[in-house]
Amino acid sequence: xxxxxxxxxxxxxxxxxxxxxxxWNLVLAFEDRFPVSDGHLLIVPKRHAPDWxxxxxxxxxxxxxxxxxxxxxxxxxxxxxxxxxxxxxxGVSAGxxxxxxxxxxxxxxxxxxxxxxGGVRGVIPDKMxxxxxx
Numbered sequence: 142x143x144x145x146x147x148x149x150x151x152x153x154x155x156x157x158x159x160x161x162x163x164x165w166n167l168v169l170a171f172e173d174r175f176p177v178s179d180g181h182l183l184i185v186p187k188r189h190a191p192d193w194x195x196x197x198x199x200x201x202x203x204x205x206x207x208x209x210x211x212x213x214x215x216x217x218x219x220x221x222x223x224x225x226x227x228x229x230x231x232g233v234s235a236g237x238x239x240x241x242x243x244x245x246x247x248x249x250x251x252x253x254x255x256x257x258x259g260g261v262r263g264v265i266p267d268k269m270x271x272x273x274x275x
Contacts, residue, residue, distance in 0.1 A: 147189045152189055152241035162257050163211065168203045170211055173245070180222070180248040184208055189244045192231040200242075208246055215248050224249040228261050236264065 146153050160171040162182065173181040184207055186200040191199070208227060216222055226247040230237040249257065259269035 143147045146226045147241075150241045151188055151239055152183070152243055156191075161253060163207060165198050165203055165207055166269050167197075168207055170207060170246075175192075177245075177247045178253060182211055182215075184211070184244040184246060186242055190241050191240045192196055192237065193229050193244070194231060196242050204244055205254045208219065208244065211246050214275075219248065222248040223251045224257075226261055 146155065148155065150156065154169070157171050159171075160174075161169050162172060163170045168184055168186050168190070169186045170182050172185050184204050186196050186204070188197075188200070190196045190200070197202070211226060226249060227244065228247075229244050230244070256270065259271060262271075264270040
């Protein structure tokens, strides 16, 4: 697979070289410039692909494997990590601002937010907390 590159894209390889923490055949990981928590990483395909749906099956598989490696590395280096959020935004209405596929790996720690119930549902604040008894 050829590596397509868009020099105007902030997440294409040439624009993030100084932030790379791990590089594989088709994907790489780098530090988020606006981290939600310490250790917040982004996993991206090297090929310029606009979103997860544009990634090849091989890129998605390699991303999944890299996420597991990075998770283990983060857990070994920071014993305060007790959970993770993994997510992506696909499209403007979903909050995507950089149109190069990227998966967020966000380490979480007990007490980093008053009530983490609902996790990623918090992108729509009134949907975050819900009652399981209904």
